[in-house]
Amino acid sequence: MRLKLHITGLVQGVGFRPFVSRLAEGQGLKGYVLNDTAGVLIEVEGDRQKIREFLSRLEKEKPSLSKIYSMQYAWLEDAGHGHFEIRKSDGTGDKATSILPDIALCSECLMDILNPKNRRFLYPFTNCTNCGPRFTIIKSLPYDRGNTSMADFTMCTACGREYNLPSDRRYHAQPNACPACGPSIALHDRTGNLICVGEEALEKTVNLIRKGNVVALKGLGGYHLLCDAASPDAVETLRSRKQRYEKPMAVMFPDISSVRDEADISSMEEQAITSVERPIVIVRKKASSSIAGTVSPDSNTLGLFLPYTPLHHLLLRKLKKPVVATSANLTDEPIVKDEKDAFARLKDIADYLLTHNRDIVRRCDDSVVRIIAERQVPLRRSRGFAPLPVIVPFRFAAPVLALGASMNSTIALGIENKVYLSQHIGDLDTLRATEYYEETVSDFLRLFDVRPVRVVADMHPGYFSTRFGERRFSGSLVTVQHHHAHLLSCMIENDMPENARVIGYAFDGMGYGTDRTLWGSEVMIASYREAQRRFHLRPFRLPGGDRAVQEPARTALSLLHETLGDRAVQSGISPFTRDEYAFYLKMIRDDINSPLTSGMGRLFDAAASLIGLRHRVSYQAQAAMELEQRAFLSDDRGSYPFILDGGVIDQRPMVEAIISDIGSGVTRETVARRFHNTIVRIIIDTARLLREETGIAHVALSGGVFQNALLLEGAVTGLREQGFTPLIHQLVPPNDGGVALGQAVYGAERV
Ligand code: ZN
Ligand code: ZN
Ligand code: FE
Numbered sequence: 001m002r003l004k005l006h007i008t009g010l011v012q013g014v015g016f017r018p019f020v021s022r023l024a025e026g027q028g029l030k031g032y033v034l035n036d037t038a039g040v041l042i043e044v045e046g047d048r049q050k051i052r053e054f055l056s057r058l059e060k061e062k063p064s065l066s067k068i069y070s071m072q073y074a075w076l077e078d079a080g081h082g083h084f085e086i087r088k089s090d091g092t093g094d095k096a097t098s099i100l101p102d103i104a105l106c107s108e109c110l111m112d113i114l115n116p117k118n119r120r121f122l123y124p125f126t127n128c129t130n131c132g133p134r135f136t137i138i139k140s141l142p143y144d145r146g147n148t149s150m151a152d153f154t155m156c157t158a159c160g161r162e163y164n165l166p167s168d169r170r171y172h173a174q175p176n177a178c179p180a181c182g183p184s185i186a187l188h189d190r191t192g193n194l195i196c197v198g199e200e201a202l203e204k205t206v207n208l209i210r211k212g213n214v215v216a217l218k219g220l221g222g223y224h225l226l227c228d229a230a231s232p233d234a235v236e237t238l239r240s241r242k243q244r245y246e247k248p249m250a251v252m253f254p255d256i257s258s259v260r261d262e263a264d265i266s267s268m269e270e271q272a273i274t275s276v277e278r279p280i281v282i283v284r285k286k287a288s289s290s291i292a293g294t295v296s297p298d299s300n301t302l303g304l305f306l307p308y309t310p311l312h313h314l315l316l317r318k319l320k321k322p323v324v325a326t327s328a329n330l331t332d333e334p335i336v337k338d339e340k341d342a343f344a345r346l347k348d349i350a351d352y353l354l355t356h357n358r359d360i361v362r363r364c365d366d367s368v369v370r371i372i373a374e375r376q377v378p379l380r381r382s383r384g385f386a387p388l389p390v391i392v393p394f395r396f397a398a399p400v401l402a403l404g405a406s407m408n409s410t411i412a413l414g415i416e417n418k419v420y421l422s423q424h425i426g427d428l429d430t431l432r433a434t435e436y437y438e439e440t441v442s443d444f445l446r447l448f449d450v451r452p453v454r455v456v457a458d459m460h461p462g463y464f465s466t467r468f469g470e471r472r473f474s475g476s477l478v479t480v481q482h483h484h485a486h487l488l489s490c491m492i493e494n495d496m497p498e499n500a501r502v503i504g505y506a507f508d509g510m511g512y513g514t515d516r517t518l519w520g521s522e523v524m525i526a527s528y529r530e531a532q533r534r535f536h537l538r539p540f541r542l543p544g545g546d547r548a549v550q551e552p553a554r555t556a557l558s559l560l561h562e563t564l565g566d567r568a569v570q571s572g573i574s575p576f577t578r579d580e581y582a583f584y585l586k587m588i589r590d591d592i593n594s595p596l597t598s599g600m601g602r603l604f605d606a607a608a609s610l611i612g613l614r615h616r617v618s619y620q621a622q623a624a625m626e627l628e629q630r631a632f633l634s635d636d637r638g639s640y641p642f643i644l645d646g647g648v649i650d651q652r653p654m655v656e657a658i659i660s661d662i663g664s665g666v667t668r669e670t671v672a673r674r675f676h677n678t679i680v681r682i683i684i685d686t687a688r689l690l691r692e693e694t695g696i697a698h699v700a701l702s703g704g705v706f707q708n709a710l711l712l713e714g715a716v717t718g719l720r721e722q723g724f725t726p727l728i729h730q731l732v733p734p735n736d737g738g739v740a741l742g743q744a745v746y747g748a749e750r751v
Contacts, residue, residue: 002031002045002078003055010388011040013100013143014065015129017086018171020058024084027054034087035142045081065103065130065276086172089142099135099143099447101384102220102364104278104308106131108169113310114317119158122199124311125182125358129173133309135387135423136221136364137175141447145174149359156181175358183358185311190351192343205354206318214238216328216342216350220309221364221383221423222335223328223342225350226252228321232292235324239294241349243331247619248296250280250303250366252325254316262289262322263302268371277384278308279367295324298626303368308384311356327365332427334436337363362443363436364423372709373716378733379707380408382424387444389418390731390741392492394750401445401452401473402743403465405482405511405736407620411441412740413448419492419744420448424737427620428464438468456747458482458739460512480746482511483522484531486702488742490734491528494700494727498750501527502698502727503690505683505715507705508735509549509601509621520599520703521649523686525694528745535686537603538650539596543587552605552623553615557584558594559606563655571659575615600679600705603651607675610658611668621704628708631672638670639677644685654678680714687724700727704735 012035020033020042027050031043044051109128112120120126127133137148145151155163159178162170170176177183179198187201188194196204205215212234215226225242227234229251239245253259256274263283265273272281285291285302296302305325307313316323327335328346336342337360342353368380378385392414400414407427413420422444425437445452457469459479469477480488483506491502504526513519513533523535541558542548548555553575560568568574569581576584588594601624608614608623613630617623640654654675661671687699699719706712712728719726732738 001048001051001075002043003051003075005042005044005055007040007042010100011066013129013134013174015063015171016040016066018129018166019061019063019066021084021086021166023054023057023061027051029054030081030084032081032085032087035089043079043081044084045078063130089144099138099141099387101135101277101386101388102133102308103131104276104384105310105313109310110313113314119180120178122202122314123177123179123182124185124202124309124314124356125175125177126310127173127175127177128169129171130169132173132175133220133358136360136362136383137358138447139361141449143174148174149361150175150177153177153182153358183356185354185356188343188353188355190347190353195352201354202314202318205315205352208352209319209323212237213351214241214349216336216346216353217311217315217325218339218342218353218355218360219312221360221362221366222337223346223353224325225328225346226323226325229295229324230290230292230321232294235292235294238324238326238349242326244326245618246297246622248299248301248303249324249326250305251291251295251322252305252307252312252316253322254307254320256306258322259304259306262286262291263304266371268374268376272369272371272376273304273306277367278306279369279378279384280305282368282370282379291322299629300632301629305366332430333432334426335363335365362423362440365426367424370707370709373713373728375728375730377707377712377729378731378737379735380424380737381410381421381732385421386423387420389420390493391418392745392748393417393495394498394748397749397751398453399450400744400747401441401455402740402747403441403455403457403469404740404743405458405485406460406463406465407509408733408735408737409437409465410737410740411437411444412744413444413450413452414744414748415448415450419741420444421732421741434464434468437464441468441472452476454478454747454749456480456743458485458512458743459514478747480743481514481531482506482739483508483513483519483524483703484526485739485742485746486511486734487524487526487531487700488528488745489732489738489740490700490702490727490729490742491526492741492745493729493731496698496727498528500698501525501694501696502700503687503694503696504531504700504702505706506703507600508703510597510599518595518597518599520597520601521603522703523649523690525690525696526700533647534690535644535647535649537598537600538648538652539598540602541588541591541594542597542602543584543594545593545595549602549605549617551616552609554584555602555606556609556615557581558588559603559651559655560610560659561585561588563652564659573610573659573662575609575612600703604705604708607658607672610655611662611671613668613672621707624705624708627672627675628710630669631676631710634667634669634673636670636673637677638674639681640674642678642682644689649682649686676708676710676714679711680718683715684718684722687719688722691724697724698727699724702729702734702738706734
């Protein structure tokens, strides 16, 4: 008998073909295995019982990194195969395959580089079939060395032997390399002069970091800027050169025990930190932490991660202390990935550059996750995850391209039963960022070899992504409302069936509404096809538009005024002088550049300003994050009044109560906590009203505001107590980085 199998999933670049080959030969079967562009194609021929055994062991014993998404097979007549072979990859046909993300160094390779007797001792580009770079080195499919940035390096005899030996861990490891034949590192000063190479460069870099220098290090998906995390001076130098004064920076630790010394981590957090994806995990730092306070100012949390390339491991082991490891870029620009760019753009930021000669084919920033409500919630889904697809419970009749939004942007491709999500592209408000965005769209369409029949963009006419869609894909472009897309992404990753309806909460900073105003506190009844807006905050004005986003005190003034009227100026709450106050008030009254919004994120900003915590921000969501941190310090159970008036959630009674609390000396922590409790109550109360009316008990929580752990946990607990089933994000971020998934699903013609 002959069995023909077609397996799709994570079966390329994980040692699947060698595994199949060993298994088949062990059973005395003949035939072949080949990578096709959609997965793996296998034919085995021989005794029926042996084939059955092959089939059952295939699933049970498959390589640990592989994942089978689907397996179709047919029993056929003999084809007369003479032996079992690994055939050359088939590069034609449907390219909707699973390209693997970059995989952190495995424990066996770590042992190799730490063993003085191993020929890869201290070699920074060590990898094997189970680990190493993938997404960031692939130029085109199929995944073979010739199609990667390793093509320029010819394997030496020893490496070639490993590559061709089925029993070897490096059998068909495409980036296989060693000190004799592979890439190497080099240390340069900021003007580009070569200082030294190899182990000497590593030693020297360690000393330079110890002495307080800032070193740019070429990593997997781009450059990092490194400095001693325990040195306030080094951190200050990096901040002032990068002109990034307050936004928290990530810290890379040598190992998990050094993490435990500095941070209080739960078992789920430890699991996330040590996971093969090696994301940055947001955790609580210990009061005794030796990490400089300026790494994450005004915050008791820290974003930390472990080494994931051999180079990181070697560096951190020699250093024996944590380093700041932040993306090397200028504000709002994409991460630097090649030498030309590095020497041009980092010369005023880094003192030295540790580079290497393996090209980064595409950028990939570090991923960020946070454990909330006992789930791993992605805040940025990039390295380690991209471009893995989200599997959907239907098939796309034809490919759909989703263009994302504008902040934290990502794009997505819906093909077959998968939605492939791009790496983090970032905020689209610089020329370099929009160039990177366009590059990523072209890259995805070429890599996956598809022509989208439908392209989905946000409804916002001003978003770069929307205008790009109109320019490039005018005939096939459809738009979807921002908050509906948020809810769709949450519904699909929770496997909600096609005819499902949910009560959806899409809370974010702002998104374009169907009435052409800025929304952002949407309570909706949503299905895959449509969304009805049922509740939202009472709209308020933002004096100065975007300037008010930078300056929460302006939004606070607006809310103060609409709550207290002319008494507001006497309340003494606003940090503005009387003249400034009068000026902004006139802007509001005369409707000069003062758009209306109902964004929940803006209400959090305003609350942070009202309690005197933060009147001006230097990065996105700063005020809201600080408000959350304060609220965590209180366990007050009180909340403030609000009025549900038709579809409007009138926040004015809450603003009034906050002012009264502040006036009577209630602590900031308590007010911050009561504010959070109030938003949770708004969610519960409106959900109950909508359930009474519709009978719907599934509640989707999406939008950037739900990155707030106190709010999300409060909402999940409260909803469960009331018998609801809350749906939260675990595959894509609740922020705009997840919108592309919802857009792709919206654009799908389902089969
Ligand atoms: Zn390995
Ligand atoms: Zn070699
Ligand atoms: Fe949003």
